Amino acid sequence: MDPVAASEALHARVRAFVEGSMRGGAPEPFDALALDLARFQAAHVAPFARLLAARGVDLDTARSAEAIPAVPCDVLRLARVAAHPPELDAVVFRTSGTSRGALARGEHAMRTTATYSAAALAWGRAWLFPDRARMQVVVLAPTVAEAPDSSLGFMLDDFARALGGEATWHVVGGTLDVAGVARACARAREEGAPALVLGTSFAFVHLLDAAGTHDFALPEGSRVMQTGGFKGRSRVVAADELRRAIAAAFRVPEASVVAEYGMTELSSQLYEGTFARAGEHAGVYLAPPWMRVAAVDPVTLAARPLGEEGIARFVDLANVDSAVAIQTADRVRVHPPRGVESARVELLGRAPGAAPRGCSIAIDEMLGGAGAA
């Protein structure tokens, strides 16, 4: 089978897995699909093939997704990690140009975005808008046209289109239109229907800092999704403080302020469950059924038992044409699921890296201590 046909078949299986698992039953075992994806990538993604060879991993005899070596995020910065040639790219998502500004940006090339969109929408709907088919959407981010290589912008655009209502985008030319946000909120109040506000943490900080006398109050039932770190783009605000401030500004309960965890190197996202499920706590992120998360030992990269701290290793079935297993430097604790999710994940910050004991510079210091997410 030629690579594109093989890829198409795998995409179809993954989308079926996404749909099936959200309806209560995946059509096939996670491990079987993960290993088939890994075998496809071993044949067509050179960096992954090199990693397999270096580790001496034989995927033909593997029985569990745990056997798949995870590709470190940095690899997507240094090499093309894609099963197809550049001329078949439908889109290339790139990591932030700020947090890694001193270095090259990571690239996640996609031949098709159909599976990405299906996965993002399914899990976003579950935790952000399980109760609404249409909503007004207020986005504190640039449009896809302005930031075509932003995976976040692409996902927010998917959300806005899926919700079918009026969507307004309030970052233009790198500037947040605070008055525009206030006007969008006023429109929601006039219509008396809940709205969904989506944005990055630093955009919310800018909004709050520039709020002045603007009124951002939203109707009952509205909710807010915030994501990402600050990356040198605003002052740094503690997560609980920012949550309180956002809730106060939009007049929504704190439980309706939902944090998302996503990264360019992944095709799936994790969400706090505070809006959609009673008893969930802020700071605990729920992984979709088509993703496995493990806290691994930072030296041996071996999985640690549930509840123990380690760095996050993701097996993301939606990464069909790149790397199904991704190794990050984010410190996490992984807990058992309570429902449809595959795991509940506490984010503990980014692994600090080794602070050299001499006067040699540390990579984090060179990057200004910015987080990776």
Next chain:
Amino acid sequence: MTESDEARRARVHAVLGAARRIASAHDPLGREARARLPDVTSLSREGVELALTEHLESEADDASIDALLAACGRAPRCHVVLSANVCVAAVRALALALATSPVVLVRPSRRDPVVAELLARALAESGELARAAGSVTLAPALDPAAGDEVHVYGRDETVAAIGASLPAGVVLRAHGAGFGVAVVGASSSLEGAAAALARDVVPFDQRGCLSPRIALVEGDPPRALRFAAALDGALAALGARVPRGGLNEDEHAAIAAYRATLEAVGVVHAGSGHIVGVDPSARALVLPPTGRVVHVVAASPAAASAMVAPLARFVTTLGADDDGSLVSALAHAAPPRAARGARGDAAPAAGRAGGPPQRIAEPSLAPRGLL
């Protein structure tokens, strides 16, 4: 030459004399250094011996001292803050301070106070510094007044914090962190360049701010791969004589992450005490962790300049054994903060207190191997 320059010169000589005592395994101070440093530095005993005998600066010719005196300012008092530095850096720090002022107050690193303490003791015992009207006092607190100089050795955040705390009129000289880049030119012998680079990587287990962590090899990918293999051999040979010291958990983790990345990107040579990673067709650079880890890439002059440019402000030195087109291009793209090919521990920058440290260019302090 003025009388005051003679006094300044005598004070620098006093520091060199004190350093020679610490370098000597037969001197009580040298024995104490060898006993205490393995624990505080985590270097192996052989690594400490290498640092004390080959990298503790204890000799300088007149021209080098003239250059050092010309590079320094004058102040009624000079305060030195030592932190997060390689163990022998206190020698240069005291020499610079005593060239600046007869009255030097030193706040040693809490983690590694050994060499600063031993130097102060040696200076007090010899009387040479006192005869040159100088004094060195270990001071736990920093208390400068207008007109004084403060020399800070540490990370940017340390420098910024101290700079912000200083009263008006105090001159801040900041010696920040960084790393070195080695250049293997088109005409270089790969074996010779590998041996030379290994000799610069092993000291202090690569924790110096001049320690090379990236090697750019002019030519095609196979040449970079051959150089990496040669470097692997050179590091293994030198490591057999001077084993790497202990690494903490974070250092082990950083090395594991680098290794995993390079396994996917290129080729990894993993020795018992070192790692050489090769990215034969690099589109960007990765800065490897310390602990005898070298990142090797094949590069043309144009490509190397583009890759290094984003890192330029952190590059303290370019080490090269030829004057070919690659090193010329890099010297233009990333002019090193310290002397090209210099060895030691200085990344000078200076500014006046009352605002963020304003980095200004200073002349190189000394040629290779000297102050």
